[in-house]
Amino acid sequence: MTDSGKTRKTGSNSxxxxxxxxxxxxxxxAGLAILGQTGPGGLRIDQVCKAxxxxxxxxxxxxxxxxxxxxxxxxxxxxxxxxxLIQHVEERYTQPEERIWHVxxxxxxxxxxIASEVAMRQWSQSDDTVxxxxxxVDAERLEFFTRQFAATGFSPEExxxxxxxxxxxxxxxxxxxxxETPEALKQRVRASLDxxxxxx
Numbered sequence: 001m002t003d004s005g006k007t008r009k010t011g012s013n014s015x016x017x018x019x020x021x022x023x024x025x026x027x028x029x030a031g032l033a034i035l036g037q038t039g040p041g042g043l044r045i046d047q048v049c050k051a052x053x054x055x056x057x058x059x060x061x062x063x064x065x066x067x068x069x070x071x072x073x074x075x076x077x078x079x080x081x082x083x084x085l086i087q088h089v090e091e092r093y094t095q096p097e098e099r100i101w102h103v104x105x106x107x108x109x110x111x112x113x114i115a116s117e118v119a120m121r122q123w124s125q126s127d128d129t130v131x132x133x134x135x136x137v138d139a140e141r142l143e144f145f146t147r148q149f150a151a152t153g154f155s156p157e158e159x160x161x162x163x164x165x166x167x168x169x170x171x172x173x174x175x176x177x178x179x180e181t182p183e184a185l186k187q188r189v190r191a192s193l194d195x196x197x198x199x200x
Contacts, residue, residue, distance in 0.1 A: 022052065022054065022058055023062075024062045024072075025076075026052075027048070027052070027059065027062055027063070027069070028072065028073055028076040030048060030051060030052055031043060031048060031069065031073045032073065032076075032077060032113065032116045033051075034047070034048060034051055035073070035115075035116055035119045035120070035123075036113065036115030036116045036118070036119050037115070039119055039122060039123065040070075040119070040122075040123040040126075040127070043066075043069070043070060043073070044066070045059055045066055045069070048069075071129075074120070074129075074130060074133050077116060077120065078133065078136075078137050078140075080113075081112065081113060081116070081117070082137050082140055082141060083140065085103065085106065086103070086140070086141075086144045089102050089103055096147075096148035096149070096151040096152050097148075097152065097193075097197060099144075099148050100145060100148045100149070100166060100193060101190070101193055103144070103145075103170070104166065104169070104170045104189050104193060105186070105189070107170050107171070107173070107174070108170060108173040108174070108185060108186075108189050109182055109185065109186055109189075112174075114174035117171075117174060118174065118175065120134060121134065138167075141167055142160075142163050142164060142167055143163075144163075145162070145163035145164075145166050145167055146159045146160050146162075146163040147159075148163075149162045149163055149166075149196070149197075152197065162196045162197075165192075165196055166192070166193065166196055169189060169192045169193075170189070173185065173189070
C-alpha cells in the first residue's frame with residue numbers, strides 16, 4: 001500500500017515537474033512545429049497541450065488566451081526567421097555579397113523552417129492580422145537585400161529590382177520540387193546571385 005502510494009505520488013510530481021520546466025520558448029517551438037504540420041487549425045489550446053503532454057494550467061502560465069499565444073507565436077517566428085537572421089549575417093560578414101549569399105544559402109540549404117513559412121502564408125489568406133504581419137516581414141527581408149545590393153554600387157531602383165529577384169529565387173526553392181541535388185541547388189542559387197551582381 002505504501003509502495004503503491006509512493007508510485008502514484010512520484011508519477012504526479014514527475015508530470016508537475018515537467019510542466020514547471022516548460023518555458024515560453026518551448027511552447028512557441030511546439031506551436032511552430034504544429035503549425036508546419038497541420039496549419040493554423042491545429043493551434044487550439046487543447047491540441048497544443050496534448051502535443052506537449054501537459055495540462056492547460058501550464059499553457060495559461062505563459063499566455064493569457066489563445067489569441068495571445070497566436071500573436072506571440074507570429075512575433076517569435078518573425079524574430080527567429082527574419083530579424084535575428086539578418087542581424088547575425090550583418091554582424092558576422094562585412095561584404096554585402098557575402099551577406100546576400102549566406103542568407104540565401106541558409107534559407108535554401110540550411111536549417112530554415114520552410115514548413116512554418118508555408119503555413120504562415122497559408123494562414124495569411126484567412127487572417128488579416130497575419131497578412132499584415134507578413135507584409136512587414138516581406139518588407140524587412142526586401143529592405144535587407146536592397147541595402148546589400150545598394151552597397152555594391154547599384155542605384156536605388158536597380159538595387160530594389162535585384163532584391164525582389166533574389167528574394168524570389170531564395171524563397172521559391174522551398175515551394176518547388178525540382179529534383180535537384182543539394183549541390184545542384186547550391187550552384188543554381190549561386191549562379192542567380194552572380195547574375196544579379198553582374199554589371200549590365
